[in-house]
Each structure stands twice: as structure tokens, then as C-alpha cells.
Amino acid sequence: MSDYLAVTDDDLDVMLRAIGVASFDDLLDAIPEEIRMKGALDLPAGRTEQDVMRHLADLARRNTSCDDETSFLGGGMYDHYVPALVDAIVSRSEFLTPYTPYQPEISQGGLQVMFEYQTAICELTGLDISNASVYEGPSAVAAAAYMAWGQNHRPEYVVSEALHPHAKATLRTTAHGWGGRVVEVPLRDGVTSADDLAAAVGPGTGAVIVQQPNFLGAVEDLRSLSDAAHRAGAVMVASCDPIALSLLATPGECGVDIAVGEGQPLGNRLDFGGPSFGFLAATSAFTRRMPGRIAGQTTDADGRRGFVLTLQTREQHIRREKATSNICTAQALNALAGVLHLAWLGREGFVGLGELLARRTHYAREQLCAIPGVTPLHTRPVVREFAVELDGDVNAVIAHCQQAHGINPGHALAADFPGHPNGLLVAVTEQRTKADIDALVRAVRSALGATVGEVAV
Amino acid sequence: MAEGHYPEDLKYHREHDWVRVEGDEAVFGITWYAQDALGEVVYFDAPDIDAAVEGDAPYAELESVKAVSDVYAPLTGTVVALNDAVKESPGLVNSDPYGDGWLLRVRMSDQSQLDGLMDAAAYTAYLDGLS
Amino acid sequence: MPASTGNPMQDEAVVTIYERSRPGRAAYVAPPPDVPDVPLDDILPPALRRATPARLPQVSEPEIVRHYVRLSKRNFDLDSGFYPLGSCTMKHNPKLHERAAALPGHSRLHPLQNDTHTQGALELMFNLQHALAEVSGLPHVSLQPSAGSHGELAGVLLTRAYHEARGDAREIILTPDTAHGTNPATVTMAGYTVVNVGTAPDGGVDLDDLRAKISDRVACLMLTNPSTLGLFDSNITEIARVVHDAGATLYYDGANLNAVMGLCRPGDMGFDIVHFNLHKSFTQPHGGGGPGAGPIAVSDRIAPFLPVPVVARDQDGTFRLDHDRPQSIGRLRGFHGNYGVFVRSYAYICSLGAEGLRRASQVAVLNANYLKALMARPGIGEHLPVAYDRHCMHEFVLSGGPMKRNLGIRTLDLAKRMLDYGYHPPTVYFPQLVDESLLVEPTETETRETLEGFADAIAEILAEAAVDPDVARNAPYTTPVRRLDEAAAARNPVVRQPMD
Structure with a gap:
């Protein structure tokens, strides 16, 4: 058993004597007898390091990862290439093992990374202020709603039907606490209609929340949606894909007040859904309503440039029940991975990546929809993801593609969009080449042929 | 200013606020003791002009780096002026709490409330009791 | 910049990744186009696109690596030293x-x-x-x-x-x-x-x-x-x-x-x-x-x-x-x-298994009580008394109130001076119930020698303060930066790199 302890029998003697007790149990005199554990925990005995590694490798082998098949899964997390320098830097002890930077003089590295991260998020979103990250995407949506609640105390959150299902669910759960409720605006040809939105908002609307591109991959007209929200006096929130912001009009340009999003596509592993980071940026009007940590620039006693956590009176450790959020720390290491990825891509590379994705995704949609039995679920512009409807059982198609072709064609939409029982959401990253896309098309054609029996391969 | 001082011409509230009466108006601020306890003031979250403030109730917040403090109104009245200089340079509350660090000016609704406040001697004795 | 301090970390100019940017530099090499090169306007209308690119840095890979490795060296971390931060359980992270x-x-x-x-x-x-x-x-x-x-x-x-x-x-x-x-x-x-x-x-x-x-x-x-x-x-x-x-x-x-x-x-x-x-x-x-x-x-x-x-x-x-x-x-x-x-x-x-988990908690309690006992020794105990004098569990609270009165240094000063001694300080000013509090959690993975070395360092700092309290009041001296002006940061927030 590895227990990482160092105490020897001699140590124990010396220490107990110094403390002034005869045995270790004397230290536990405050724990009443009736609640002390009499037996051992019902857990397996400890193991050696190599045994534990073997066990975890065995478990890993029983998963089908993106190394084991050609995956077109998306729906909030994407198999982008993570550059090697990300692994090298985030695995450094100096970034991996410190706590939150409570002592800024010995945390300048982490604090400067936060400052650089905040700058990157402001650049991506076109907004004034970013915090140092929150847990992940869907809870960031709930955090934005709580900011709106703090500002206007209006209990209704009007959301697009194509906000990520997990974001909608998270918002519903969280807002129920402070008495908020969620109202959904349905889609028209794949996007949120500004007219429908205008009809749904009113004086009780605290915030309007949409996703860009939306869950079905379609690019929303954020400007007109923002206008409709603002006419009702509501806060406009957009949950954005950070990679798509390489190309798309920024939330800032579109009148969005608070932009949030899932940061995983920026330099983070899939990790079966986490940890990643959520980003949260806003106009300066929300500076004192921001949740979480914010790093700021200052000088030291000798006039040197340095960084500290700032605007801390917003936070739970000072303002307690009046805090802007209960969040304590952030996702510093994941946000570092995001900054590294963005620095590696660089100003031109980031745009180039976006254009590559847009062209490959467009190609994939055209090729797939050329198959009999595949129709586009909408025809809106897309960046990295699109949705189709299959003339056949989507789960059977997925299973056939996985088993017979080693291809995961995407995510079945039925559970979250019952109106599309055979809808399929397909994501294309830069890791999926034209050859992969062509193989996907062959696999889906073959699957439809096999499952429907009417389409020749 | 290393030492606390409490001018004779002011009236004091137990939440460590001072009042300077000027005709039917009154100027509010926080005492040397309050600014010392708070530390370097970094932000003044002020009420609006024409807002009503109520005696014994908080009307604003002052923030230091690691604390937030409610500021209590010693008297009831209507805000007629704010100290914009403190909004710009909150450190004035520390450097000159009774002068340039004043917070706001109100039109008093009930001058009899002055009788419920302490003079400098009573406030100093009150502070001695706290420590 | 101040004159050279002899401390290379302090002499190094603080530059962000954005300030290292030069037009034309890049790390990323795009894959060659493989799908048809349709005009972007045809698939993503200009009205939906951003007016200007995000001003990300333009830097080569070696620069990125060097920039962040240098930043990493401006952090203290658990793998480098003792980190008795109360309520945070900074135990060893197995590789x-x-x-x-x-x-x-x-x-x-x-x-x-x-x-x-x-x-x-x-x-x-x-x-x-x-x-x-x-x-x-x-x-x-x-x-x-x-x-x-x-x-x-x-x-x-x-x-x-x-x-x-x-x-x-x-x-x-x-x-x-x-x-x-x-x-x-x-x-x-x-x-x-x-x-x-x-x-x-x-x-x-x-x-x-x-x-x-x-x-x-x-x-x-x-x-x-x-x-x-x-x-x-x-x-x-x-x-x-x-x-x-x-x-x-x-x-x-x-x-x-x-x-x-x-x-x-x-x-x-x-x-x-x-x-x-x-x-x-x-x-x-x-x-x-x-x-x-x-x-x-x-x-x-x-x-x-x-x-x-x-x-x-x-x-x-x-x-x-x-x-x-x-x-x-x-x-x-x-x-x-x-x-x-x-x-x-x-x-x-x-x-760890069942027995190992129990052993971990036992040693966490043992280490905390041993360090608490070391803190009671003359030279420390009279300045930093334990707030509640009974057996503690995995952590304990000291009060810096007597230290402030006896020696004229605050808990913050003590914490900053510990940085010069190569320790991460305990949690300070929490819990707020205790005057000038320090919350100390050594964890089970620290050796007896580490705990003793920490106690010696505190004794030295207090002895030094008895002679000249300004040493602690102006600490730290050896860190990448010295005490930072948090009030200035909050009064005038600069929370992103200004561009152009």
C-alpha cells in the first residue's frame, strides 16, 4: 500500500511525548465513544503503485476514446488538437500544485496567467471585463443569470430552445433557489426568432439567454436578439463557443451584456466531460457584480509591476451572504491551458482555424445531405457543427458506424429534441480530415442501407 | 494621521459617523476611528442625489481592499450633494475624514434628532468603552 | 525600475505574452486545405462575422514555452515546500x-x-x-x-x-x-x-x-x-x-x-x-x-x-x-x-485502502498536535498562543494578538516574513472570531523535521522582530516582487492588458 506518510515508530514516540499523551487515541478525546468507528471502512485493502496503475489502465481500456475511433461527437465538448506545449506547461509542479494565490508575492506566475487569460477572453468576446474563469459552461450560464438577478431582481429567464440542454437544466435547477423560472422560445428553421423572443419577454424578464452557435450548430443573429431583450429591459446573455468567436461577430459588437461559454475547446482534454473551465465576461456596468476571482495589475513597494487578486469585496470571503456568488476558486489550471492554446494558435492562426472548420463543416454537411435519407435539420450558416435528420433509426445508424466502420457519426438528438427522433448532431474539428469526412459519409450511407434496407451502398 | 481625533464642533453617531450642521443642512462623514478600522478606502458606493436617508439606517457602503462597511445616516433627510472627490479618490476618507473626506450633504427633516447624537467628549468615552 | 537588487527574479522585467507579440511570428502551422476552397462569404455571410480579429499574441513556440516556464518560476508550490494553509489540506499530490x-x-x-x-x-x-x-x-x-x-x-x-x-x-x-x-x-x-x-x-x-x-x-x-x-x-x-x-x-x-x-x-x-x-x-x-x-x-x-x-x-x-x-x-x-x-x-x-485512509487521518491529527505543541515553546507561545487550548484535530488556530502588542508586528507581517524563509504561510485572518488569527494545517504527508524547521523559523522571525520589528513589517525581500499595493489595484482596476 502506498500511503505517502513518513512517520516512523521513533517519530511517533517523540511526537506523542511532546504533545503529552500516551497514545494516539488520547488525541481523539473530543470524539464521543458512540460515534467512533468500531470496525474498518468497507473498502478494499490498499495496493502498490504499480497495481493501482494496472487497475486504472484496465478501466481505461474498457472505454472507447477518440483515439479508438474517428469521432464526430460534439454537443458542447470537442476533440480539438491540444498542442504538446500545453501538456508540458500545465504539468509543471509550479502551476499544478499551488493553492489559490492568497500570497501574491509568491504567486506572480499564476496571477499573471489570470491577467493574460482575462485579456484573451475580453478579446474573444469584445467585452470589457472577464473574471479568472468559473467551473464550466452550463454553470456559467446560471452564474450569468444570478448576475442579472442581482441587478434587476426580475425572476424570469427567457431562453432559446437551442441553448445547450445541460445549460437549460442547470439554469432551471439553480434559479429555482432564488425563485427564478425558465421560459423557452422555440426555434424557427434552426434559430431563435427575434419576433418570438420579443413576444416572450416582458417586465418580469431578468435575462434573455441564447447560445452562439446554438446547440444545433446554427449561427444566431445575436444583434436582433439583443435588441429584443433590451427593449424589455432585460440583460442579454450569450453562451458562446470560444473557437467560433474566431470568426463570428463578438458578443460586444452585438450588444450582449454578459458572454459566457464552455472553455474546453481551448486547450483542454475531453476528460469524459471535465474538468474544463467556463468563461464569463461582461460590460463594465457589471464590474461589481462579477462572480469569482479577478486578477489586476499594480506595483510593489519598490515600484515593480505585479499582479494581485482584486475587487475582492464582491466575494464570499468578505461579503458573505451579500456576495455576488458563492464561488471560491476558479479553474486556474484549465484556464492556463486555454491561454496556452490561444497563444500557440496566435492572431492569424486562430482565424485560420475558424475558416478551416467552417469549410470542412460545410463540406461535411453537403456530402452527408447528398445521401438519400439524410436531410439537413436546418440550412443556417454553421461553423463547426450541424444537425441532420435521418430516414432511419439514428441509434442503429450510430451503432452500425461504430461497429462496422470505427466511426462515431455524432450525437443523437432525440432525448433533448423529441421533435427530431432521428436527429443527429455532427461536429467537425481540425482533427477530422476530408478523408475522415468521406469515410463518415460512406459509413452513414452503408448504415442507412443496412438499417433501412432500401438504399444501395 | 496616526492618532484618533474628534473635532468639538461635530456630533457623533454610535456607528462611527459624524454630522456637521450648517443651517437646515447637515454634512455626513465617518470618524477617524471608522476609517482606521476599515483601512485604505478604495470605493464609495454612494446614494443618488434626492435620495431619502433615514436616521440609524445604512445609506451607502465604503469598501477597503478586504472589508465592506455600511455607512449609517445619523439623521433623516434628503441628499442634496455628494462628494464627487471621494468617488474619484476614496483615499480622502482616510487622509482627511472630517474635511475633504466628507461623504454627503442632506437637508434635515427633523432637527430634533440632533439631540440623540453624542458630542466629542461623549463619543470619545464611548470609544474607550469599546476597547 | 528600481536599481538592481542582486535578485535576478526581481530584476527581470515583467512582460506579458501580448507585449512579446511581433507581427509575422507564429507557432501554429495550419493543415493544408483539403476540402473545396469555397469563399467564406458564401458560407458565413459578412454580417455575421466579427469586424476585426481577436488581438491574440503573435509569438513563436520557443517564446511561448520560455515565457510560461519563467512565469512558473514566479510561483511557490506544494512540490517545492511546506504549505500549511489551514482548511486547504495541502497534502502531497502523488505523481x-x-x-x-x-x-x-x-x-x-x-x-x-x-x-x-x-x-x-x-x-x-x-x-x-x-x-x-x-x-x-x-x-x-x-x-x-x-x-x-x-x-x-x-x-x-x-x-x-x-x-x-x-x-x-x-x-x-x-x-x-x-x-x-x-x-x-x-x-x-x-x-x-x-x-x-x-x-x-x-x-x-x-x-x-x-x-x-x-x-x-x-x-x-x-x-x-x-x-x-x-x-x-x-x-x-x-x-x-x-x-x-x-x-x-x-x-x-x-x-x-x-x-x-x-x-x-x-x-x-x-x-x-x-x-x-x-x-x-x-x-x-x-x-x-x-x-x-x-x-x-x-x-x-x-x-x-x-x-x-x-x-x-x-x-x-x-x-x-x-x-x-x-x-x-x-x-x-x-x-x-x-x-x-x-x-x-x-x-x-x-x-491507501481502508486502513490507509484511517492512517492518513490519524497522522494528520498527530502532525497538527505535534506542531501545536512546538508552538507552545518559549519564544513562540507567549506571542502566538493557541486560541483554544485543547487537543486539535487536523489543524489549529493561533492568535497573533499578543504578538502585535508585544512585538509590534501583525499576523500579516509574520506571514510575509515567512515567505523569505521559504514557507507558505498558514491561512491568515480566518477564522475572523480570533484576533489576528493564523489557521495552521500541516497535513499527514509532512515529516517531523519539516514541522520542527517551521517552528524554528517562526521562533527566529519573532526573535528578529523583538530586535527590529521593521524587518517583518517591510517583508518580504527575496520574493519575485515585494509587498504589492492592493488598494491601488482596487481603486483603479486594470484587469486586462491594454492594446495598441
């Missing part, structure tokens, strides 16, 4: 965990992959659920919450769901006045009002005050045991009885679970809901402020309301994500929780 979590079967697994293709991951989560249930003595677990504060929110929302399901509207949640700030902040987010319960002279909950404040309007009492003072509350079963008699739930903030693993269990104490900090007790590296994970365990009466999904095992031994829980409060985040954290914490539990 095995990083290797295991990086296996592609774990790290490159997509969260929307079908259950049939994620059996290894689901088994891992199922086993972790079981282990956490066993350690807490509460049978039902949700791994979903992302951090301790998120686990608290889950717990309070579960309390709300439990009361609402019984048609019992309640509006107050009690927290001790020693509570961590996340407790009251969470209570407000979940729509309740906070009422504080006082602390008795022995550091425990003031039972009379609790009895005075409990009523059928109280939904929950949130408690940490051992408390944020590092003390085990011997009255816990009576506290639980008072709370349950009033129909309220009892919530256990698991920040201090590292003191009691295998020794006693929150479930056996009478708690209904527990959150774990996997980044504390179960040694997920803190990452400079995240990621962590905050799973919760609950009693039978709370179980129907647990967040979805939970991992279930079917009769045939296969595992699946169970979304079909009609009374569930719903989701608190996307997907299934911080799986990468689960891998590490599960590896830790596998390594």
Missing part, C-alpha cells in the same frame, strides 16, 4: 495520479459517448460513489458538483427540494459564526436567509444559542466538524437531535473531512448531507485555484432529490448513467462532473 489520468482511455473519452463504450469510466465512478458513501456513512452519492462551494449549493438546493416535497415552506438556514464565507453566500443564492449561531467558549457550537434560534422556520444547519477552529464538537449528537426535532436538515461541510476518515463518519454523527472536497481530502492537485470537485453524499430521505445523472449498476453487472429520477433537483452543470478529478481521487483511495 501516479497524473500518469493515470492522462491515459487516452480516460483523458480522450467524449462525455456523449454511449454507455456501452464507457463501461470503464462508469465503473470507476460507481466505485468512487461507493467509497465516498462508505467514508461518509451516507449511502447515496452524486459526483456532479464541481467544487466545494458547488457541493454546498447542491446540498442547500436538496434541502429546499426535501422541504418543498413535504409542502413545508421554510426560510432560514443557520450557520456558525465561524463558518467559511461560502456557506452564507450559498444560502442567499438558494433563496434562504442566513442566521448566525454563536460559538461557545470551548470553540463548539453554542447549544443555548442554537436552541434559541431553531424553529420550524429553519430549513437547515450547516456545520463543519471538526470546525474551522480545528476542534471536534463533542456535542454533535445533541446538535443533530435539536436540528432533527425541529424538522430541519443537518449539512456537513466536508472541508475538514481529512481529520476523520475511518475514525468517525458524518452519517453516524447525524448529518443528512455531506460535501467532499476531492481536492483536499482526496488530493486532487489544486492547480493554482482549480480544478477541484465537490461530490455530495446524502441520507435515504434526501436521496430521491439527488442531481442527475448518477451511475447505477444493473443486475447483469453493466453500468449506466441514470437520468430517470423524477424527484431530482436536476442538473448543476454539464455532463457528469469532473471525471479527471475522479480518476485521481479514485487512484488515491485504491492506493
